[in-house]
Amino acid sequence: MKITVILRLEPVLTEELELTNDARDVDREWIGLDMNQFDDQALEQAILIKEQTGAEVVAIAIEDEGTDRMLKTALARGADTARLIPMDEYDVESRSSRAMAPIYAMAIRELEPDMVLVGVLSNADIYGELAPYLAAHLGWPQASAISQVTLGTGQVTLRQEYAGGRSARLALQLPAIAGLQTAAQPPRYVAGSKLRDLLKVQIPELNIEAVPGADLAEATTLALPDMSGAAEMIDGDAQEIANAIHALLEEKGFV
Amino acid sequence: MGILVQIEHVDGQVADGAHELLAMARSLGGTVEALVCAKDATTVAAIADELDADTVVAVADAVLADYVPAAYLTCLAQAMEDRAPDLVLLSYSTAGIDLAGGVALKSGREMVCYATAIERDGAVLTVKSQVYSGKLTASTTLPLPGIVVVMPGAIKAPERAGGSAPVEELVVDLSVSQSIRHVENLLPDSDGIDLTKAERIVCVGRALGGTDKLPLAEALAVKLGAEIAGSRPVIDAGWLPRARQVGKSGTKVKPKLYLMAGVSGAPEHLEGMQDSDLIIALNSDEQAPIFRKAHYGAVCDMFEVLPALTEKLG
Numbered sequence: 001m002k003i004t005v006i007l008r009l010e011p012v013l014t015e016e017l018e019l020t021n022d023a024r025d026v027d028r029e030w031i032g033l034d035m036n037q038f039d040d041q042a043l044e045q046a047i048l049i050k051e052q053t054g055a056e057v058v059a060i061a062i063e064d065e066g067t068d069r070m071l072k073t074a075l076a077r078g079a080d081t082a083r084l085i086p087m088d089e090y091d092v093e094s095r096s097s098r099a100m101a102p103i104y105a106m107a108i109r110e111l112e113p114d115m116v117l118v119g120v121l122s123n124a125d126i127y128g129e130l131a132p133y134l135a136a137h138l139g140w141p142q143a144s145a146i147s148q149v150t151l152g153t154g155q156v157t158l159r160q161e162y163a164g165g166r167s168a169r170l171a172l173q174l175p176a177i178a179g180l181q182t183a184a185q186p187p188r189y190v191a192g193s194k195l196r197d198l199l200k201v202q203i204p205e206l207n208i209e210a211v212p213g214a215d216l217a218e219a220t221t222l223a224l225p226d227m228s229g230a231a232e233m234i235d236g237d238a239q240e241i242a243n244a245i246h247a248l249l250e251e252k253g254f255v
Numbered sequence: 256m257g258i259l260v261q262i263e264h265v266d267g268q269v270a271d272g273a274h275e276l277l278a279m280a281r282s283l284g285g286t287v288e289a290l291v292c293a294k295d296a297t298t299v300a301a302i303a304d305e306l307d308a309d310t311v312v313a314v315a316d317a318v319l320a321d322y323v324p325a326a327y328l329t330c331l332a333q334a335m336e337d338r339a340p341d342l343v344l345l346s347y348s349t350a351g352i353d354l355a356g357g358v359a360l361k362s363g364r365e366m367v368c369y370a371t372a373i374e375r376d377g378a379v380l381t382v383k384s385q386v387y388s389g390k391l392t393a394s395t396t397l398p399l400p401g402i403v404v405v406m407p408g409a410i411k412a413p414e415r416a417g418g419s420a421p422v423e424e425l426v427v428d429l430s431v432s433q434s435i436r437h438v439e440n441l442l443p444d445s446d447g448i449d450l451t452k453a454e455r456i457v458c459v460g461r462a463l464g465g466t467d468k469l470p471l472a473e474a475l476a477v478k479l480g481a482e483i484a485g486s487r488p489v490i491d492a493g494w495l496p497r498a499r500q501v502g503k504s505g506t507k508v509k510p511k512l513y514l515m516a517g518v519s520g521a522p523e524h525l526e527g528m529q530d531s532d533l534i535i536a537l538n539s540d541e542q543a544p545i546f547r548k549a550h551y552g553a554v555c556d557m558f559e560v561l562p563a564l565t566e567k568l569g
């Protein structure tokens with residue numbers, strides 16, 4: 001059994017976001033990039049399946065600043081192999097899922113896994129999510145918002161989540177794709193020493209010609225949100241804030 | 256302009272999001288067709304009765320008794336081919352995520368997601384969306400024919416208008432072996448807690464960092480007579496039981512008081528609590544999207560303010 005996990009970097013959202021001059025993208029010059037939180041869950045789920053079934057896990061990523069380190073993290077976490085998809089940053093106008101899907105699809109065809117796991121969404125994907133696009137390119141069954149994966153022979157059983165805490169179990173014929181929401185356990189911690197051991201390791205490249213697809217990137221502009229109607233802010237140190245909230249709760253009749 | 260709206264329902268109960276999509280379609284003008292996939296004609300008729308549409312396009316097949324991504328994808332793709340709508344509207348829900356990308360590629364249409372508003376100027380739409388978990392807004396020009404995936408709660412649906420739209424059956428061959436099979440439905444875990452009944456909620460986010468700091472929030476909740484709740488990462492990490500999750504895939508609440516600490520205010524969380532009467536948010540990031548939805552906010556370290564507030568409450 002072979003599982004391919006797709007890993008993507010995205011801006012760290014607890015930091016301040018600034019826009020490029022043309023407002024078409026966030027300014028990536030200074031911003032921190034981190035592994036997509038849902039891809040992180042997908043990676044953990046893949047490793048858990050490996051531990052249970054002996055499946056082989058291959059982590060892939062499209063080249064960007066920091067992907068090398070991310071793929072090494074995946075190795076340290078327990079992936080069997082990692083492969084980098086080479087990409088000249090000057091060739092890419094947009095890294096949206098729609099634009100990148102044909103490239104990942106080529107990589108998947110090359111790797112021939114039984115199962116592809118990827119995060120349910122990435123925070124910049126205004127043109128749609130990767131798992132369904134990938135499924136359409138490959139003609140494979142797909143389900144997103146997944147919180148349980150049980151890999152069997154010829155099929156995988158997924159728990160798919162809906163609104164209001166409802167969920168269902170679905171059986172998909174392999175090969176299949178799952179858009180992961182949550183792994184069965186929180187992503188494991190990797191010791192820095194384990195990562196340092198991998199410093200000299202060369203991540204092999206996948207030999208495919210990466211041609212992005214089209215999206216609408218040219219027609220989109222970003223803006224910081226309109227703050228009218230936003231919260232009334234309470235200033236001060238912790239004690240002053242606590243006092244003000246207490247006064248507010250009194251005024252509204254909660255205490 | 257022809258607009259096709261994907262109708263979601265659970266056992267014949269139409270989802271709020273579906274009514275919102277219909278209201279949005281109405282606001283854009285043109286003819287509104289609602290696509291209903293259900294297990295039989297009786298269910299279709301009951302659903303059709305609830306919809307404010309010009310036509311109900313219906314697929315009735317036992318395979319559609321439960322949501323099955325592959326079968327629903329086949330129906331939507333065929334409905335789009337058959338009715339050739341200028342615009343297709345779906346909700347940002349599990350089905351919306353599953354289906355939109357597939358039909359966009361198949362039909363070669365442009366698509367925009369997370370829409371909070373759509374403006375129409377002839378054959379061009381301008382779509383406003385939330386991106387980066389709500390930290391930025393995007394404005395996109397969408398040429399028609401196109402597809403838009405709309406945030407739940409983006410528009411207030413009017414009181415059920417009811418409908419007398421004619422039902423036109425769409426014949427879709429779902430007999431060929433489907434690559435996805437529905438196995439069973441799973442009910443929500445309850446643990447005996449019903450957050451929808453709580454009048455006061457103290458909600459903690461990922462910033463909590465672990466169960467060791469949980470007592471800080473619990474002490475406040477006790478003082479306030481509030482239930483404790485968490486954002487999805489808090490539940491996923493096992494710091495609180497699943498029945499205490501608020502949001503898109505958790506419980507939708509509307510308490511009198513929703514005091515939240517260390518929650519960023521991602522759209523999926525807001526979906527579950529934005530109608531609360533009084534929202535007070537503590538967050539260390541002044542750009543946190545929650546400050547756009549909260550009524551009162553403070554940029555602070557929750558680990559300092561929570562105990563100070565608890566103490567103040569005596």
Ligand SMILES: Cc1cc2nc3c(=O)[nH]c(=O)nc-3n(C[C@H](O)[C@H](O)[C@H](O)COP(=O)(O)OP(=O)(O)OC[C@H]3O[C@@H](n4cnc5c(N)ncnc54)[C@H](O)[C@@H]3O)c2cc1C
Pocket residue numbers: 014120121145181388459460461462485486487488489500501502503504505506516517518519520521522523524527537538539540543555556557558
């Ligand atoms: C299909 C789907 C369904 C989902 N369903 C849900 C759902 O039901 N419920 C839900 O909550 N999410 C849901 N999510 C996840 C959602 O997208 C977000 O990932 C999640 O809401 C983020 O949780 P958070 O705000 O706790 O964490 P983060 O986004 O990581 O935010 C943590 C916040 O804490 C702040 N902070 C850090 N340190 C401190 C400090 N010392 N004091 C004060 N503030 C601090 C940070 O500035 C940050 O804003 C869903 C996602 C998907 C794709």
Ligand SMILES: Nc1ncnc2c1ncn2[C@@H]1O[C@H](COP(=O)(O)O)[C@@H](O)[C@H]1O
Pocket residue numbers: 147148159441442443444497
């Ligand atoms: N990952 C999960 N998280 C929370 N609840 C779950 C999970 N998996 C299963 N359940 C619940 O556990 C109960 C029994 O599940 P099962 O025995 O796996 O069918 C059902 O009510 C499910 O909703």
